[in-house]
Amino acid sequence: xxxxxxxxxxxxxxxxxxxxxxxxxxxxxxxxxxxxxxxxxxxxxxxxxxxxxxxxxxxxxxxxxxxxxxxxxxxxxxxxxxxxxxxxxxxxxxxxxxxxxxxxxxxxxxxxxxxxxxxxxxxxxxxxxxxxxxxxxxxxxxxxxxxxxxxxxxxxxxxxxxxxxxxxxxxxxxxxxxxxxxxxxxxxxxxxxxxxxxxxxxxxxxxxxxxxxxxxxxxxx
Amino acid sequence: xxxxxxxxxxxxxxxxxxxxxxxxxxxxxxxxxxxxxxxxxxxxxxxxxxxxxxxxxxxxxxxxxxxxxxxxxxxxxxxxxxxxxxxxxxxxxxxxxxxxxxxxxxxxxxxxxxxxxxxxxxxxxxxxxxxxxxxxxxxxxxxxxxxxxxxxxxxxxxxxxxxxxxxxxxxxxxxxxxxxxxxxxxxxxxxxxxxxxxxxxxxxxxxxxxxxxxxxxxxxxxxxxxxxxxxxxxxxxxxxxxxxxxxx
Ligand SMILES: Nc1ncnc2c1ncn2[C@@H]1O[C@H](COP(=O)(O)OP(=O)(O)OP(=O)(O)O)[C@@H](O)[C@H]1O
Ligand SMILES: [Mg+2]
Numbered sequence: 001x002x003x004x005x006x007x008x009x010x011x012x013x014x015x016x017x018x019x020x021x022x023x024x025x026x027x028x029x030x031x032x033x034x035x036x037x038x039x040x041x042x043x044x045x046x047x048x049x050x051x052x053x054x055x056x057x058x059x060x061x062x063x064x065x066x067x068x069x070x071x072x073x074x075x076x077x078x079x080x081x082x083x084x085x086x087x088x089x090x091x092x093x094x095x096x097x098x099x100x101x102x103x104x105x106x107x108x109x110x111x112x113x114x115x116x117x118x119x120x121x122x123x124x125x126x127x128x129x130x131x132x133x134x135x136x137x138x139x140x141x142x143x144x145x146x147x148x149x150x151x152x153x154x155x156x157x158x159x160x161x162x163x164x165x166x167x168x169x170x171x172x173x174x175x176x177x178x179x180x181x182x183x184x185x186x187x188x189x190x191x192x193x194x195x196x197x198x199x200x201x202x203x204x205x206x207x208x209x210x211x212x213x214x215x216x217x218x219x220x221x
Numbered sequence: 222x223x224x225x226x227x228x229x230x231x232x233x234x235x236x237x238x239x240x241x242x243x244x245x246x247x248x249x250x251x252x253x254x255x256x257x258x259x260x261x262x263x264x265x266x267x268x269x270x271x272x273x274x275x276x277x278x279x280x281x282x283x284x285x286x287x288x289x290x291x292x293x294x295x296x297x298x299x300x301x302x303x304x305x306x307x308x309x310x311x312x313x314x315x316x317x318x319x320x321x322x323x324x325x326x327x328x329x330x331x332x333x334x335x336x337x338x339x340x341x342x343x344x345x346x347x348x349x350x351x352x353x354x355x356x357x358x359x360x361x362x363x364x365x366x367x368x369x370x371x372x373x374x375x376x377x378x379x380x381x382x383x384x385x386x387x388x389x390x391x392x393x394x395x396x397x398x399x400x401x402x403x404x405x406x407x408x409x410x411x412x413x414x415x416x417x418x419x420x421x422x423x424x425x426x427x428x429x430x431x432x433x434x435x436x437x438x439x440x441x442x443x444x445x446x447x448x449x450x451x452x453x454x455x456x457x458x459x460x461x462x463x464x465x466x467x468x469x
Contacts, residue, residue, distance in 0.1 A: 118313075118315070120311060120313055120314075120315035121315060121317065121318070123278055123311070123315065124309075124311060124315035124316070124317070124374070125317070125329075126278065126301075126304065127276055127278060127304055127307070127308070127309035127378075128304065128305070128308075128328075128329035128333075128377070128378065128381055129301050129302065129304040129305030129329060129333055129381065130301070130329060130332060130333070131301055134332055138328060138332065139317050139319065139320075139328075142319040143318055143319045
């Protein structure tokens with residue numbers, strides 16, 4: 001088996017490198033887009049308008065209550081039909097599906113991060129005459145960021161693993177690489193092991209880095 | 222400017238419910254310029270709720286609150302502008318954890334354009350000297366003791382040059398050895414003529430600084446009077462019962 005692994009690596013190693021790059025690219029784009037949109041969604045959920053709050057909550061619940069794979073299928077097959085004019089690439093459809101999914105989770109992260117800031121901070125700011133927006137910007141959000149940032153990094157790690165589902169559509173990520181090599185060589189275990197080790201190394205290193213970041217932020221209080 | 226209104230603060234039939242719980246049951250009270258009013262009463266009687274209504278941190282269920290002649294419970298009124306003139310000190314200090322000691326003081330006056338950054342800095346230096354925290358001005362609040370945090374919270378409010386100060390049990394969360402230093406700052410403040418409303422469990426302090434004391438019980442003002450009247454000759458049996466519990 002070890003021989004096979006070495007053979008696969010020497011012959012198809014470059015495919016894994018390409019796969020790793022696409023996985024990271026996909027995950028990065030997703031986490032960046034969903035960080036921005038998720039923060040906006042979290043803020044919208046605090047709106048004074050009931051319909052706005054209702055829509056945002058409904059969105060979060062629907063996303064969290066349906067499987068990601070189903071969402072991927074939905075966007076992959078529906079989006080090009082719904083808006084044919086845009087000529088969306090497969091990659092774009094997958095990105096949109098992943099962002100659609102991740103936004104809901106990021107919104108919850110941001111909401112929890114704001115919620116974890118002591119209510120007294122907002123009250124003190126308001127009692128001085130600051131508007132709720134000023135209090136949010138100058139007092140609450142800077143404190144919430146300390147809760148939000150590590151959780152967002154963890155979301156990034158989760159997305160890295162979730163992108164593997166997108167290999168259903170052969171978009172070239174690590175899992176797609178496995179499928180490709182399996183097609184060439186009919187080997188199963190060996191390319192799977194290699195893919196697993198790559199995933200593990202990336203997520204392990206990132207998790208450790210996040211934990212270190214978190215410790216540092218706590219210390220700077 | 223002065224005396225366009227009768228009282229600095231006046232509440233008319235102020236009621237506050239939390240769901241089915243009636244916390245304030247129609248409070249008619251007033252505070253005059255320069256007056257020091259303390260509020261005592263058992264836990265849960267609505268003292269904090271009353272105080273928090275005065276600057277609209279709680280929205281009253283019904284009734285009116287006049288601040289310097291303006292009904293601040295009206296729809297569409299800018300509460301923020303009125304809050305600038307009402308300082309509030311909280312039981313749990315609520316100093317801004319993300320800002321340095323000095324920034325805690327200068328944030329609001331600068332943001333609300335009451336002062337330039339330079340003016341605010343100068344004022345902060347003065348205020349910090351007054352409470353003996355000059356050497357901590359660039360530290361973050363996590364480096365301060367409870368007593369230091371509360372003194373900071375007091376001068377943070379003063380930096381807005383308020384017309385009235387509201388204190389909600391300013392010493393209840395403090396270790397006993399730090400109570401004195403905070404009470405001292407408040408004493409100096411009221412001596413300088415600052416209109417104040419103080420919720421407190423420190424009866425000795427209430428006796429010493431108050432012009433008037435009110436005893437709240439179950440959402441109503443059960444009794445009020447000068448410190449001598451209320452503490453030496455309480456008329457209401459509920460007041461007598463409460464005082465006998467807290468004084469001995
Ligand atoms: N936001 C809220 N939601 C629901 N109930 C509340 C809220 N704030 C206060 N209450 C209730 O209202 C009642 C009066 O509370 P309040 O804090 O005004 O009492 P208090 O006189 O200040 O008591 P203490 O001496 O313990 O501070 C209590 O029964 C309390 O549980
Ligand atoms: Mg209270």
